[in-house]
Amino acid sequence: MTESGNPSQPANVNEYAGAHIQVLEGREGVRRRPGMYIGSTGERGLHHMVYEVVSYAVDEHLAGHADAIDVTITAEGGIRVADNGRGLPVEAEEPTGKSAVERELTELSFGSKPHTGYGISGGLSGLGLCVVNALSSRLTVEVHRDGHRWTQEYERGVPVTPLTRNEETSEHGTTIAFLPDADIFETSRYSFTTLSERFQELAFLNGGLAVSLTDERPERPVRYHHADGLRAFVARLNPYPASLLHSPAIAFESENESRTILVQVAMQWNTWSPGELHSFANSTRTREGGTHEEGFRTALTDLVNDCARRQGQLSADGEDITAGAVHEGLTAVVSVKLAHPVFEGPTKTRLGNPEANAYVQEVVREHLTDWLDHNQKEAASIIRHILIASPSR
Template sequence: MTETGNPSQPTNVHDYTGNHIQVIEGHEAIRKRPGMYIGSTGERGLHQLVYEVVLYAVDEHLAGHADTIDVTITADGGVRVTDNGRGVPVGKGESAGKSVLERQLTEPSFGSRPHTGYRVSGGLSGVGLCVVNVLSSRLTVEVHRDGHRWTQEYEKGTPVTALTRNEETGEHSTTVAFWPDADVFETTLYSFATLSERLRELALLNEGLAISLTDERPAQPVRHHHKGDLRAYITHLNPDLPSFVHSPAIAFASENQDKTILVQVAMQWSTQAPGMIRSFANSTRTHEGGTHEHRFRTALTDIVNEHARRQNLISPDDEDITAEAVQRGLTAVISVKLAHPVFEGATRTRLGNPEAATYVQAVVREHLADWLDNHPDEAAAITRHILGTST
């Protein structure tokens, strides 16, 4: 490469060496290419910062140690997230001189989080608190655990104060407050409606978890909380529809023997609803689907055809009922929670785990086939609806 870099001049391939390769690591990589970690630098990425912190708290709930998450949009444009879990550990970890809390906030890690021992980790990229810290002009953390209140402050991912032990307390909680960096994001204005919808979704996906959202700018606070299975999510997606083919919705859940994959499904057919299938992996919406959603659709079509033939509703010589016919008017939610999610695609919202596909297919085949056999009237109504729309 010539010194002037003029593209019209020839390049000497022998002058191109390893010294010309720019390796970007750690915080520099996150700030230089934020879209790789949170999807974009627009509104979607801005809101993803909130979801990453909230999902960290959701992981604490899944570990059995938190049932409340409070989210606040502060008057000065920041966001504060508090959970009533154990509190992020403040003791020294494997890195000399650095607490576990500081490692969580400064060291990118992918897949399951080694510092916490969580079986399930949410978020798009797995970097969680670190990416939020690096992409924030300022971040503060407050932890109640080990008999004291602990605090620390950061700027653009770098600690500006030491981890400080404050007054004694018997409480347990973690509070993370952050202010997105205006030099990174196209906008730093949060949408109350967007956050509220996503937090409602997380509450519906995680039984027994209460999530509140307060806007100090100001607005009316909301609180999302439900007890039970994913049927509540179906009700949310299809409210007040008088044309259900069957009621209540079908719902089932199963966890594999190793407790590394949990599958939850809820589904309901309607003669008027347009139909939709929403899939999630570790509480993250998989907009592009993936292995879990694909195998759900495949298993669903197979089971409906098998049931229809067993009931002599279609003859052995008839063509199979199409997937399009089976899914018309169907609203379904598929949620998988697994130890090592692999997200693929340009937006990292397509699940790639083959083991998730295998287990989802097995669970759907077992539980849905059993439900149809044990609810003959509802099964007949569903099959009539499907055959009536089949072409």
């Protein structure tokens, strides 16, 4: 993969099929224990339902088959998510005779996402659509695929109509509309602001993907599309140009030889903030950090100390600058995309892959060393700022 490319080769449409689905558990388990799958039955879990559906559309983008996602908060308070990807598989599967769409929406499974359909994916590892369906009082799926429009309706995870082939079409993609079950959730009101912020993050994290959000309560459309990716993300987080120690933000990315992990970083020091680090794994915010954050902090602290000594701002035998001081005034975004992510907890608040630590360190050391060597004036300003901000100095 080139540095500007997708983290996985476009998957052949025939490789994304119902045969990739393996049954784990039924809908009743989800309805009895919703917190195990979406974190809570409050506002956080309500919004997580949306993110699970959107994650499928993002996976289509990562596989090279979709460049637009349109999300609507409907007038009745439900959600509609439409993408222009390949469309969920519709073929019948033996021995049950169920369509692949129905199996994806009714059976807890590790679907095609971890296998040949998707190399890198977000969401609940193939569980997402089934979970959303089980926790919705009503769900409708519309698929444009194989030359036709296909539709099916569900109530509380149970199909109430068969998958129906409708008129011919040359379009492709999937639209899922659902209404969260009021018997499950403590609140049913979606926050436009919460969803809008998340979708802007997705646009930053997935360059070339356009994500729109429309609110029919009344209508308030927004659309996000950021070709400059994480550098634009940092620019949004650093809104005061006069306070910047360097511009533009430092940004780099790299993928390992086996194409199982992609690292993207953007970072910029300023004089106004205590510093903030936003980390993501497969486009999901890892609020409790994890191995990718640990690798970033370790490499960054070592490089800043090395640079300070080379420039003579820190003596050879002087006390090391601490990680906390290095992050003073630093706004950074670290995003990793892995073929086999290991998360702690069902809502992915912390990443556990040890290889993420090692590879993030490798990438940061290579690219940030190069930047510091070629921007010595800015590097000196950064070191001075860190030393002044350090409590021990």
